[in-house]
Amino acid sequence: MKNQDLHDLGVAQLAAKLAAGGVSSVEVTQHFLARIEQHSSLGAFLATNPDVSLAQARAADARLAAGERTPLLGVPLAHKDVFVTRDFPTTAGSKMLENYRSPFDATMVRHLGNAGMVTLGKLNCDEFAMGSGNENSAYQKVQNPWDTSRVPGGSSGGSAAAVAARLVPAATGTDTGGSIRQPASLTGITGIKPTYGRCSRYGMVAFASSLDQAGPMARSALDCALLLSAMAGPDPDRDSTSLDMPAADYATDLIATPADGTSAKPLKGLRIGLPTQFFGTGCAPDVLAAVRGALSEFEKLGATLVDVSLPLTELSIPVYYVIAPAEASSNLSRFDGVRYGHRAAHYTDLTDMYKKSRSEGFGDEATRRIMIGTYVLSHGYYDAYYLKAQKIRRLIAQDFQTAFTQCDVIAGPVSPTVAWKIGEKSADPVASYLADIYTLSSSLAGLPGMSVPAGFGAGGMPVGLQLIGNYFKEAQLLGAAHQFQLATDWHQKAPGAAA
Amino acid sequence: MALTFKDIERVATLARLELRLDETERTLSQLNGFFALVEQMQAVNTDGVEPLAHPAALLGEVALRLRDDIASEPNQREASQASAPAVERGLFLVPKVIE
Numbered sequence: 001m002k003n004q005d006l007h008d009l010g011v012a013q014l015a016a017k018l019a020a021g022g023v024s025s026v027e028v029t030q031h032f033l034a035r036i037e038q039h040s041s042l043g044a045f046l047a048t049n050p051d052v053s054l055a056q057a058r059a060a061d062a063r064l065a066a067g068e069r070t071p072l073l074g075v076p077l078a079h080k081d082v083f084v085t086r087d088f089p090t091t092a093g094s095k096m097l098e099n100y101r102s103p104f105d106a107t108m109v110r111h112l113g114n115a116g117m118v119t120l121g122k123l124n125c126d127e128f129a130m131g132s133g134n135e136n137s138a139y140q141k142v143q144n145p146w147d148t149s150r151v152p153g154g155s156s157g158g159s160a161a162a163v164a165a166r167l168v169p170a171a172t173g174t175d176t177g178g179s180i181r182q183p184a185s186l187t188g189i190t191g192i193k194p195t196y197g198r199c200s201r202y203g204m205v206a207f208a209s210s211l212d213q214a215g216p217m218a219r220s221a222l223d224c225a226l227l228l229s230a231m232a233g234p235d236p237d238r239d240s241t242s243l244d245m246p247a248a249d250y251a252t253d254l255i256a257t258p259a260d261g262t263s264a265k266p267l268k269g270l271r272i273g274l275p276t277q278f279f280g281t282g283c284a285p286d287v288l289a290a291v292r293g294a295l296s297e298f299e300k301l302g303a304t305l306v307d308v309s310l311p312l313t314e315l316s317i318p319v320y321y322v323i324a325p326a327e328a329s330s331n332l333s334r335f336d337g338v339r340y341g342h343r344a345a346h347y348t349d350l351t352d353m354y355k356k357s358r359s360e361g362f363g364d365e366a367t368r369r370i371m372i373g374t375y376v377l378s379h380g381y382y383d384a385y386y387l388k389a390q391k392i393r394r395l396i397a398q399d400f401q402t403a404f405t406q407c408d409v410i411a412g413p414v415s416p417t418v419a420w421k422i423g424e425k426s427a428d429p430v431a432s433y434l435a436d437i438y439t440l441s442s443s444l445a446g447l448p449g450m451s452v453p454a455g456f457g458a459g460g461m462p463v464g465l466q467l468i469g470n471y472f473k474e475a476q477l478l479g480a481a482h483q484f485q486l487a488t489d490w491h492q493k494a495p496g497a498a499a
Numbered sequence: 500m501a502l503t504f505k506d507i508e509r510v511a512t513l514a515r516l517e518l519r520l521d522e523t524e525r526t527l528s529q530l531n532g533f534f535a536l537v538e539q540m541q542a543v544n545t546d547g548v549e550p551l552a553h554p555a556a557l558l559g560e561v562a563l564r565l566r567d568d569i570a571s572e573p574n575q576r577e578a579s580q581a582s583a584p585a586v587e588r589g590l591f592l593v594p595k596v597i598e
Contacts, residue, residue, distance in 0.1 A: 103578035196554045210553045237566045241555055318537040329514060336515070338591050343584035350594045355517040367516060371507070371526055372533065374514040388540050390550030395543070397557055430533045446554025471558060 006031045007166040008494075011075050011223035012251075014169055018064060018074040025064070025074030029057040029118050032076050036120060036167050042148070043140040044162040045078070048121035052087040056118040063116055071226050071251065073116035077170045080159050081122040082129055082205040083109050083214075088119070092205040093127040093155075095138040096341045096361035106203025107235050108172055108214050115230040120168055124158030127363045128332065129174055129207045131155050132182055132436060133425065136365045141422055144187060145495040146461055150419040153183030159217045160187040164495055170218035170227055174204060175449075176211045177320050178414070178439025184217055184451035185414035185464025190481065190491055191217040192224050195471050196446030197243035199228075200235030208327035209241070211320075211443050220491050221452065221481035225250035228474060245472070253475045254482045265302030266483045272298060273308035273407030278438055283416045286457030291413050294454035294465045294484070298411075301483055308403040308410065312396050316441040319396065321433050322376050322389040323444070328366075329373025335361060365429060397445035400470075409480060410468040413438050414451045418461035442468045452481045453490035462493075501531050 006028055009017065017023050033050050053076070060074035084090045084102035091097045105113065113119065126136040134142040134157025142157040144150040145165035152161040156173030160183035163171050173180040175193035184191030192215050199214040206212065216227035233247035272295065279288065295305060312319075337343035337357030344356035362370065376385035403410060416435055425432045442449045448471070451464035469477040485491050507527045511518050518526060551557070576589055585592035 100582045101578075103575045103581070197558075236564055237571065240564050241553070243555070243558070312543070315539060315543060318540050321533065322537060322540075333515075337584055338593055339579075340582040341584070347594065350596055351515070353594055354515040358515055359517040362516075367518075368526065368529060370514050370516065371510055371530065375502075375506070375510045375530070378510065378513060384541075385537060387550050388543075388545060390552055391545035391548040392540060392543050394548055394551035395545070397551060397554065428532075430529050430536070433533075433536075444554075446557065 007035055009169065010219050011072065011169045011226050014075045015071055015073065015226075019069050025057040025060040025118060026054060028074065029053050029076050029120070032120055032168060039165055039167055041143070042145060042161050042165055042167070043142040044124055044158040044165070044167060046081050046091060046093075046122050046124050046139055046158070047088045049088055053118055053120055056113070060116045060118060070116060072112070072230055074118065075169060076118040076120045077112065077172070077227075078120045078123050078159070078162060078168045079109060079172045080125050080156050080174055082125060082174055083172060084203045084205065085109055085119070085122065088122045090122065090205070091139070092129070093125045093137040093139065094361065094363065094366065096335050098342065100340055102203070104203065107200035107238060108231055109203065111230050112172070112227070123156075123162055123171055126155035126157065127366050128205065128328070129155040129176055129179055130328070130365045130369055132178065132432060133420070133422070134158065134183070135422065135426060136363055138363050143422070144419050146188065147419070147459060149421055150461065151186070151422055153186035153415070153419060155179040156183050156217060160184055160189055160191070163187070163189045163217055163219060166494065170216060170223055172214060173217045174212055174214050175443065176208050176213075177324060177443045178436050180215045180217060181414050181439050181449055181451040181464070181466060182436070185466070186419040186462065188453045188462030188464070188490070188493060188495070189217060189219055190221055190224055190450070190452055191215060192228060192450045192474065192477065193443075193448060194228065194232060194474050195243070195448045197241050198232045198448070198474065200239040200242045202235055202238035206331040208324040209331065210327060211324060220485055221478045222251060222254060222485075225254050225478045225482070228478075248475055250475055250478055254479055267298060267480060268302030270303040270409065270480060271407040272303050272305050273403050273410045274305055275308050275310040275313065275403065275410060275412055277310050277313035278412030282437065283413050284418070284457065287413050287415070287417060287463050290455035290457055290463035291465055294452070295411060297484060297488055298480070301487060303480075306407050308406050310399050310403060310441060312392065312399055313437065313441055315392055316396055316444055317433055317437060319389045319392045320436070320440040320444055321372070322385050323393065325369040325373035326377050326386050327373070329370045329377065332362070332366065332370055368429065393444050396441050400442070400445050400447060404470045409473070409477060412466050414464040414466040418457040418459060418463060438466060447471060448474050448477055450477050450481055452484060453493070455490055502527060502534065
């Protein structure tokens with residue numbers, strides 16, 4: 001294989017080639033850095049630093065030369081720009097943090113660095129991870145590599161576009177209400193949001209702390225499993241909400257256990273629940289057709305489909321958009337122009353400095369969510385909005401447990417449509433919240449969820465199948481997705497822009 | 500129940516945001532659209548339902564963890580202040596608060 005084809009390899013394949021000595025990490029890193037440069041018009045990257053990346057690659061090559069053989073050693077990736085990094089600026093897509101440099105690395109950055117992965121740079125995203133089209137970045141809109149006039153989804157839009165365009169073999173993302181799954185769906189890649197608390201939030205710029213969760217985005221379930229094994233695990237001294245459970249070896253489990261069936265029916269016994277609320281008229285026919293096609297493939301693999309009900313699905317929209325902005329308004333109060341971040345040039349006194357610095361630093365969507373959050377937490381409205389939303393949040397979580405008495409995993413669409421045109425939805429930001437309908441309820445419940453490439457819809461744009469598992473069932477989700485990907489090749493399709 | 504122009508001004512003050520007149524008007528219209536959606540929540544019977552602040556609460560008893568009270572971080576004052584808008588002799592500078 002020639003070096004110019006290196007970007008066609010996934011994480012597992014690159015690791016194998018590095019381990020066999022067929023290529024060095026420095027060569028792989030140089031190849032991807034050149035590709036990032038060549039495709040800079042996609043807007044996926046906010047920062048690179050070739051000196052740092054190549055130094056990390058040399059360190060990985062030294063570990064390889066010393067005989068170390070670990071699953072991610074020498075393989076490059078890039079981080080969503082909400083993970084703080086010492087060696088690169090961290091902006092969270094906001095003007096507020098322009099040129100901000102963290103004094104420490106996020107736990108996710110540290111874990112993946114310790115595993116020998118090489119950081120290629122930082123990936124564009126919606127400001128403070130608020131958005132679903134990556135149009136809320138203060139720096140640059142991101143283009144979808146399948147059609148550069150369309151959005152890549154969001155908020156992890158840079159991560160999704162970079163993986164889809166083969167600028168990186170894998171990326172980190174974060175998911176608060178769908179921000180890994182939805183861009184993965186809209187760009188035809190694979191992404192998993194683990195159970196809330198599975199991955200440490202230390203060093204993730206906070207949006208909504210009871211919902212934020214890190215996860216991997218790559219081309220296959222196998223590659224996501226390799227990354228998740230390095231990402232998951234407790235961080236007891238640094239994140240009080242990280243779960244006290246050791247990381248699993250997801251990739252080994254994936255290959256070793258093709259469920260309990262025969263090789264022809266590897267998913268025999270798997271019951272897939274289809275919530276009737278996910279298959280209604282709100283979902284575009286082209287998306288439903290692709291999802292149903294994928295589900296019949298799961299049936300061929302031995303799975304059975306059962307109808308389930310998640311009656312509060314529609315209510316998950318107001319519940320989420322009360323709770324997440326409430327937490328965001330609190331988290332973003334730290335941006336006061338004193339310790340870090342933007343400070344206005346002109347002001348009269350301290351309060352005026354706060355107001356002007358914040359109004360200049362935050363974009364429209366962050367401002368809107370701070371306003372909503374401040375209102376629902378304010379005296380006289382707390383019970384009617386915030387507390388009410390938290391009560392319905394419990395009912396939503398209970399509905400999932402009822403559904404899981406009838407099935408092992410839940411499946412449906414990720415997004416009601418394929419990727420839309422850049423600018424098409426910016427006129428009515430509140431209406432765009434409605435498009436998050438299929439991802440919000442599992443986020444509120446804290447459940448793990450995936451997007452798996454399932455085919456194509458209108459305009460030849462990718463469609464993702466969402467798989468939702470019960471708590472800690474990441475291995476089951478990844479296993480089902482892996483069997484599907486052994487039987488299909490949707491995840492191997494590359495957009496024209498990747499050529 | 501619709502929000503008023505005064506509500507938006509009050510919330511902006513609480514949030515330490517300064518909105519221009521046109522921004523206040525636009526925010527008023529957008530938030531009223533949003534809260535029409537939020538009103539749907541009132542139709543759900545939540546009598547006797549405990550609020551769920553955090554999904555971890557569903558996964559069993561959640562005790563707030565305490566770590567040992569020892570210094571675990573090195574002194575990084577310079578690195579921490581490198582991104583601050585105004586510092587002097589290791590201190591963050593703010594406009595005069597007390598006359």
